Amino acid sequence: MAPPSADGLKVIILGGGIAGLTTALALTKFAPQGQVPKIDIYEIRPEPAVIGGAVNLTPNALRMLDYLGCLQIMKDRDYGKTIDYLEVFDVYSGKLAESSFRGPEGKGVGDPPYKALRITRGDALKAVLAAVDAQENITMTCGKRTVKIDEQKDNVTIHFDDGDSATGELLMGCDGIHSVTRLKHVEPDRKATYSGVANAFGFAPIEPDFKVHFECTAINFARRGMLLTSYFNSKMDAVYVGGLMQVPDVGSRDGWKSVGADADKTRQSLLDRFGDAKIPCIVPLIEKAEDFFLWPVYTLTKYGKWSTDRVMLLGDAAHAMPPQGESTGIVFEDTVLFSRCLTRWMEKGKPGANLREPFEAYEALRKKRIEVAFDESKNVVSTVSDAGWLGHTIKTYVVPWFLWFTHGYREKHFREDVTTSDINY
Template structure:
C-alpha cells in the first residue's frame, strides 16, 4: 500500500466542538497530518451555553483525541454515574439511566462513566488539545459568502474579501449551516421542533439554620418530569456550588430570528414561564433554583428533516449541519463519532486509493454507508423526546410516570451497547 507524503489541505467551516474534534480526528488518523484551517464566523470561539452530559462513548473518544486529559487537568465537569428521574409532584425517584456498569466504575474497556460539563468548559478543553497541533489553524471572524468546487479543489470566499482553497471542505457549522444552505443542499432548511430549552446556572442557597447548602434530591443529575415539560437540575463542577437548570418545554413558534432573540433575552419572562410550568413541585428546591438562576436564556430547538443530502464531490457535512435532531441524551457523543468515523474513512482512502487517482467522494460514500442507519435510528428516538416534553393532562402525566421506568429498563441494553462502543477501532467496512 502506498502512502502519499503530500498532506491534504482541508478546510473546516465551524469552530464549535464539532469542527474542533473533527480536526483532531483528522490529525490522529491521517497517514500524514493534513494542513487544516478552521473558519469560525464569531470573533472568538463561543464558550457560552448550557451543560451537556458527555456519555461514556463521548469520553472515550475525547480520551483518544487528547482532549479529555485537558478537561480533567483543568478540573472541568462533574462525574455522573447516573441521570436520575423524578416525578415533579411527589419528588419520588422513579428510574435512572446508569453509566456505572456492573461494578460502578463505568462502561467499556477501559471503563468510562459520564461527565456533566458546561459547553464552554468542554470547548476550552478541546481548544487546549488543538493548541498542541501545529497543523491546525483556527481563524475567527470569517463570514462565508460563497462556496465553489471543481474537479481539483474547493474554494470559500469571505465577506471581508478574502478566500481559501483546499482539497476538501467539511461543514461543521451547525443547524443553520452555511455549508449546507449555500452549497450542499440549499432547500433543506431548519424546522422548529416545537420545544425550547430555557437554561441558566443557579448558585446554591445556604440553609438559614446552618452554613450548609440546601440539600438536593439528586446525586449529580436529576430529570424532573412534570405535566408541562422536563426540568433538568444538575451539578456541573466538582465544587458543587452551582446547579445547572434547564427546562425543556413546549413553546409556540415565533416568526423570525429577531423574535426569537427578543424572547431569549427576556430573562424575567422566561423565569416566570418556568415557575408557572413547574408550580406544584413537591420539593421547594425546584422553585428556589428557578428563582435564583442567573443568565437565564430561552433557546429554540431546531431540527432537520430525516435523510437529506450530506455531500457533494468535495464537500462533506458533519454533525448538526447534516442531521440535527432534538436532544436525546447522547447527541454530543454522536457528533464525536461522526468526526472519528469520517476521518477513518478518509484516512483509508489516503492510504489505499488516493495515489490511484480515485476521487475522494469514494471516502465520503463509505462514511455515509457506514453512518446513515445509526443516524436514522437516533433521529427516530429523538422524536420521543418531543412527545415526552409536550404538555399533557394529569392522567397523561400519571401514564408517563408508569411508562418511563419500563422504557428505560427495556432500552438499557441498547443504550449500553453504544456506550461501550469504540469507533476508533470498529470495522468501517471500507
C-alpha cells in the same frame, strides 16, 4: 504534537465549535504516516463561543475525547462533574427510575471504563481548543463570513465577505444547524425548522447546606415540560437548571433572540410550569438561577444530502435533531468515523479524481445510526410536550418501563469504541 506535512490533504473546516475542532483533531490523529493534513478552520464569530448550557458526555463520548487528547485536559483543569447515574423524577410524586453509568464493577462502562461527565459547553470547548492549539498543522481564523462556495474537479474555494478566499482539496461543513455549507452549496432547500420545543437554562449558585433531591443529575418530569437539575463542577456550589418545554413559534430567528433575551420572562415561564412541584428544591433553584437563556430547538428532516464530490457535512450541519441524550457523543462519532474512512482511502493511495469513495463509505456506515437517533429524538419531543393529568400519569408509568427495556441497547452503545470498530471499508 503532530508536525505539519506538505504531503497531506489541504482541508478547510467551516465552523469553530465543538464539531469543527474535534474534526480537526480526528483528521490529524488518524492521518497516515507522512500524510498529516494541513487544516484551516474558519469561524464566523469574532471569537469561539464559550457560552451555553451544560451537556452530559456519555461513556462513549469520553472515550473519544480521551483518544483525541481532550479528556486529560478536562481532568487537569477540573472541568465538569462525574456522573454515576441519572435519576428520573415525577415532580408531583417522587423518584421513578435511574439510568446508570457505573458498569458491572462500579468503575464505569467499557474497557477501559468510563462513567459520564456533566460539563458546561464553554468548558468543553476550552478543553478542545487547548488540544487544537497543541497541533502545528491546524490554524483557526475567527470573524470570517462565507458568502460563496465554488467547487471544482480538483479543489473547492470558499469566498468571504471581506474579499478573502481560501482553497483546499476537502471542505468540511461543521457549521451547525443553520450551516452555510449546506444552505449555500450542498443542499440549499434543506432548511432548519422549529421542533416545537425550546430549552431554557441558567445556573443557580447554592449554599453548602442547600438540600437537593438528587446525587448528581435529575430529570424532572412535569405536565408541561421536563426540568433538568444537575451539578456541573466538582465543588458542587451551583446547579445547572434547564427546562425543555413546548413553546409556540415566534416566527423568526430574530424574534427568538428578542424573546430569549428576557431572562425574567423565561424564569416566570418555568415557575408557571414547575411551580406546583412537590419536590422542595425545584422552585428555589429556578428562583436562584442567574441569567436565564431561552433557545429554540431546531431540527432538520430525517433524510437529506450530506456531501458533494469534495464537501462533507458533519454534526448538526448534516443531521440536527432535538436532544435525545447523546447528541454531543453523536457528533464525536461523526468526526472519528469520517476520519477513519478518509484515512483508509489515503492508505489505498487516494484513487480517483474526487473523494466520493470515502464519502460513500462513511455515509453507508453512518446513516442508519442517525436515522435511529432521529426516531429517538421524536420520543423526547412528545415526552416534554404539554399533557393533561391523564397523559402525564401514563408517562410516569411508561418512562421507567422504557428505561428498563432500552437498558441493554444504551449499554451496548456506551461500550462501543468507534476508534477501533470495524468500518467495513
